[in-house]
Amino acid sequence: MKSKSYILLIVNPIAGDSEKDHIIEGVDYEAAQRGYSLKIFETTGGDDVSQIQDILKEYHPERVLVAGGDGTISLVAQCLRNSNIVMGIIPAGSANGMAVNFEIPETVEEQIEVAFSDCLLKVDTLIINDKICLHIADLGMNAELVKNYESSNIRGKLGYFLQSIPTIINSGGPYDFSIQTENETFEKSGILLAIANANKFGTGANINPKGKINDGIFEILIFKNLDFIEILKTLQDNPEMSSEFVDIISTKKAIISTKKKVSFQIDGEFLGEVSEITAAVKPKSLLMAVPQEYCEMHNYTKDNQ
Numbered sequence: 001m002k003s004k005s006y007i008l009l010i011v012n013p014i015a016g017d018s019e020k021d022h023i024i025e026g027v028d029y030e031a032a033q034r035g036y037s038l039k040i041f042e043t044t045g046g047d048d049v050s051q052i053q054d055i056l057k058e059y060h061p062e063r064v065l066v067a068g069g070d071g072t073i074s075l076v077a078q079c080l081r082n083s084n085i086v087m088g089i090i091p092a093g094s095a096n097g098m099a100v101n102f103e104i105p106e107t108v109e110e111q112i113e114v115a116f117s118d119c120l121l122k123v124d125t126l127i128i129n130d131k132i133c134l135h136i137a138d139l140g141m142n143a144e145l146v147k148n149y150e151s152s153n154i155r156g157k158l159g160y161f162l163q164s165i166p167t168i169i170n171s172g173g174p175y176d177f178s179i180q181t182e183n184e185t186f187e188k189s190g191i192l193l194a195i196a197n198a199n200k201f202g203t204g205a206n207i208n209p210k211g212k213i214n215d216g217i218f219e220i221l222i223f224k225n226l227d228f229i230e231i232l233k234t235l236q237d238n239p240e241m242s243s244e245f246v247d248i249i250s251t252k253k254a255i256i257s258t259k260k261k262v263s264f265q266i267d268g269e270f271l272g273e274v275s276e277i278t279a280a281v282k283p284k285s286l287l288m289a290v291p292q293e294y295c296e297m298h299n300y301t302k303d304n305q
């Protein structure tokens with residue numbers, strides 16, 4: 001084990017199609033100011049999980065900062081789950097859904113400040129079909145949109161917007177979902193079933209306004225139709241959505257099945273078509289540095305060590 005405390009910075013060089021030099025310089029400066037040594041690891045897209053695990057064992061960093069998109073954040077969260085190592089996010093992807101959800105500020109300077117701050121929150125993670133979900137997974141129309149977005153050349157919100165109309169027209173829904181929770185079985189029909197640990201999609205749509213990221217439960221939201229007025233409401237901070245538009249089930253675990261296969265995504269990554277998934281919450285399993293304002297707005301109590 002090394003004698004000085006380490007910060008590990010994990011950089012995905014291709015995320016968001018942007019250079020990361022200013023992030024690396026900013027983190028290097030801040031780490032030095034605070035008396036840490038900095039270890040940098042660049043992902044390769046190959047065996048990143050086992051390489052990161054080896055670095056964690058060798059350097060025992062106090063914090064791991066991630067400069068990448070949602071895919072890289074998920075990968076790092078998977079390595080840090082059930083440890084006491086803090087994860088900080090420096091969003092550098094094309095859509096950055098998790099950063100939108102955690103209200104990470106816009107500038108790199110502010111993001112680095114948050115990533116090094118002592119506003120720490122132990123958040124729940126979900127395990128869905130053996131994969132980690134920090135944010136939102138879904139079956140149906142949004143997953144179809146993620147698939148079409150991934151295969152298109154235009155990135156960012158514009159890319160999502162441009163894919164939305166053909167996706168709506170060509171969608172395979174509505175779907176009949178059978179949802180088995182710990183105590184009950186529900187039969188529901190909808191165009192989109194979301195499994196939400198967090199509140200917002202990467203587009204900013206606040207689909208799960210009452211959800212808390214550290215309450216030991218998650219929400220299953222079944223959207224029944226494309227009601228544009230209700231969709232516009234989700235752009236507000238605290239939308240009251242009609243029960244004609246969405247049904248909400250809160251639970252700790254669930255098995256969800258459909259007769260016909262349906263598109264499936266976790267945290268912005270398209271994972272093919274499935275007819276059954278299992279989801280379970282792992283309460284307070286990841287320690288994250290988040291903005292003070294995020295804790296205040298959602299009445300979260302900090303989990304400072």
Ligand SMILES: Nc1ncnc2c1ncn2[C@@H]1O[C@H](COP(=O)(O)OP(=O)(O)OP(=O)(O)O)[C@@H](O)[C@H]1O
Nearest residue numbers: 015016043044045068069070071072093094095096
């Ligand atoms: N050095 C690399 N070369 C090629 N691909 C890489 C490399 N490092 C990571 N990857 C790939 O990058 C993907 C993850 O990208 P990530 O989600 O972080 O960024 P993004 O796609 O730009 O952002 P977002 O998810 O916010 O749209 C994974 O598929 C991973 O395999």
